[in-house]
Amino acid sequence: MTAPTALAIVGVGKIARDQHLPSIARNPAFRLVAAASRNARLDGVENFATAAEMFDAMPKIEAVALCMPPQARHAIAAEALGRGKHVLLEKPPGATLSEIENLTRIADASGVTLFATWHSRFAPGVEPARDWLAGKTIRSVRIDWMEDVRHWHPGQDWIWEPGGLGVFDPGINALSILTRILPVPIWLTGAELSFPENRAAPIAARLSFQGPSDVTAEALFDWRQTGPQTWDIAVETDAGKLILSSGGASLAIDNGVVSEAPEAEYDGIYARFAELIAARESDVDVSPLRHVADAFMLGRRHIVEPLHDRAGDRH
Ligand code: NAP
Numbered sequence: 001m002t003a004p005t006a007l008a009i010v011g012v013g014k015i016a017r018d019q020h021l022p023s024i025a026r027n028p029a030f031r032l033v034a035a036a037s038r039n040a041r042l043d044g045v046e047n048f049a050t051a052a053e054m055f056d057a058m059p060k061i062e063a064v065a066l067c068m069p070p071q072a073r074h075a076i077a078a079e080a081l082g083r084g085k086h087v088l089l090e091k092p093p094g095a096t097l098s099e100i101e102n103l104t105r106i107a108d109a110s111g112v113t114l115f116a117t118w119h120s121r122f123a124p125g126v127e128p129a130r131d132w133l134a135g136k137t138i139r140s141v142r143i144d145w146m147e148d149v150r151h152w153h154p155g156q157d158w159i160w161e162p163g164g165l166g167v168f169d170p171g172i173n174a175l176s177i178l179t180r181i182l183p184v185p186i187w188l189t190g191a192e193l194s195f196p197e198n199r200a201a202p203i204a205a206r207l208s209f210q211g212p213s214d215v216t217a218e219a220l221f222d223w224r225q226t227g228p229q230t231w232d233i234a235v236e237t238d239a240g241k242l243i244l245s246s247g248g249a250s251l252a253i254d255n256g257v258v259s260e261a262p263e264a265e266y267d268g269i270y271a272r273f274a275e276l277i278a279a280r281e282s283d284v285d286v287s288p289l290r291h292v293a294d295a296f297m298l299g300r301r302h303i304v305e306p307l308h309d310r311a312g313d314r315h
Contacts, residue, residue, distance in 0.1 A: 010036045012035055012039070012040035019119075033058065033061060034047070037049075051079065062085060064080045074099040078103060093289065117269050118173070119265040122264070122266070125249060129251055138211065143219035144220050145171050147223060162200050166195075166201025167201075174233060176288040178217070185212070187209060187211070188291055191294075192206040195302070197304070197305065202301075204304075205220075209291075232245045
């Protein structure tokens, strides 16, 4: 058996603690050896304030998982790849399409793996949905991705800044599933974006897409939903209707449940990262981010009421 890959993590926040650390601990292909964090320390590993200090002090680090917000990722990713480290990027892979192209170029030149993860693609219903849709004639798609931003993102100011994507931060998860399961390409034809008057990113978006042979797709992303949360994708085909619900965890065809399985998205991500490293390959699909970029280019902007995150917050 080959020795586990010496892995470091940068950005020890919500997703690192909730998902990355437990999945890394369960995967024998990796050994967490270090963390770079401005605020946190992890037990049992070396801790550094910055990624550069970490790379200088520990040349044995072979791979790094970057778990900070997208606006802060490119510089550290470029440095890690340039130093010959394999790099795993949280979603979205960056703040712009061009910076991801630059990372791909550096990864290729360095001969290392760059993995732009889309965690929702590892939801259990996604690959069975892709298999079922293959070869079918797609008629229409409807996405409803509606959740309560105050519940899921309390105090996360970066998400409202340029590059933070606003409601596209969850919405891009739906687009990552859609671009994986549809057997045909689609392109954005229109978008309505609702910006709170005190924020630089949208709180809601309505998107229209078209595809070959009159395929249409509509997506509604809304961060103002309280109560039950909705993460559904419905696809009408010539052979029946497919519904992926609960963010891809549950798959139903013509109202019969086909599969439902426990969530294990990040275990799937680290298994794939290990495969890519072993094969010296990269996996960088920017198609979900391209749809978001198109929505910002083509979208009509509406100003809506301000969003105050916390009591007393007058951001
Ligand atoms: P977060 O907790 O707000 O931030 C993650 C960590 O990134 C922070 O604790 C901080 O780590 C570092 N960081 C924050 N701002 C930074 C900056 N300006 N420059 C450098 N480092 C900075 O965010 P998160 O929810 O974990 O999300 C991080 C990424 O994961 C996002 O791209 C998000 O879309 C994705 N994601 C999140 C979730 C979720 O449920 N939250 C799910 C899937 C994917 P240090 O204090 O250690 O420096």
